[in-house]
Amino acid sequence: PELEIEEEGGWKNYSATLQQGIVRTRRDVDEEANHLFAFEVEAKVQKRKLVFFASSRYECDEWSSLMRKHAVHHDLDNGFLVSQTILGKGxxxxxxxxxxxMKKEKVALKIIPKSRLSREERQLLVEEVRISQELNNVYCVKTHEFIELLDKFVLVMEYVPGGELFEKILYGMYPQEDVRRMMRQLMAGVAYMHSRGICHRDLKPENFLLSSEKPLSVKIADFGISINVDPEDPNSSLLDKDKLRCSPGYGAPEIVLHQAYGLPADMWSMGVVLYLLLTG
Known part of the structure; x- marks a missing residue:
């Protein structure tokens, strides 16, 4: 398939730049509001960017996947000072x-050994990378970069210092005013995801991170089983068959019963979260 290329900044050596590049999927529209299938390659050092346009989502995903393979970083320590502090485990x-x-900023590195991933789990990881890099909202944890090493994948994510909300509610309930504040922020994040046709499917206190206690601020994290919903039928388009794509206790009845579902399933999960925050 052929690609149209939009150059930003002017590169003289494309292959050298790609080896140190970051490949991201874009969601663009033209002047007539038609969806454009595009991805960009950005150089961290040269601060240059190339935008590639394809004729379909399939071609866009195929090309961006190939680009990522050639943008392999061979040594994580070249770009990051990695500590032994474990922020979480999956x-x-x-x-x-x-x-x-380079930026002198703290980040969270999600390390995923290739040997642990089945073919299906690799596909879920591709979706997680694509969706998480697509999100740009103050109430959603940002994914800055996706790195492929010889034996592992690495997601470079925004560092959120307050830890999981679940750990906080184990020691007691929040006052109602704090619950109201957190729910407003979380619902704003969910509304943003839904506006982009993304169903999280795993909303729970373990996937909410506190960025600060005073003032109270919380973000949605972990897009490992998030998925795009068909915009033609956003309320009833997914069917998991024999796979349970949710966490027990938080999943909507239609997911648990293996029925067709869509974006409203996230609202059920948020209702469970609200009940838990109010009752402990």
């Missing part, structure tokens, strides 16, 4: 605290 990943050597 079924196949570990999140470590690190410092970006």
């Amino acid at each position: 079924s196949y990943s570990t999140v470590l605290l690190a410092t970006d050597r």
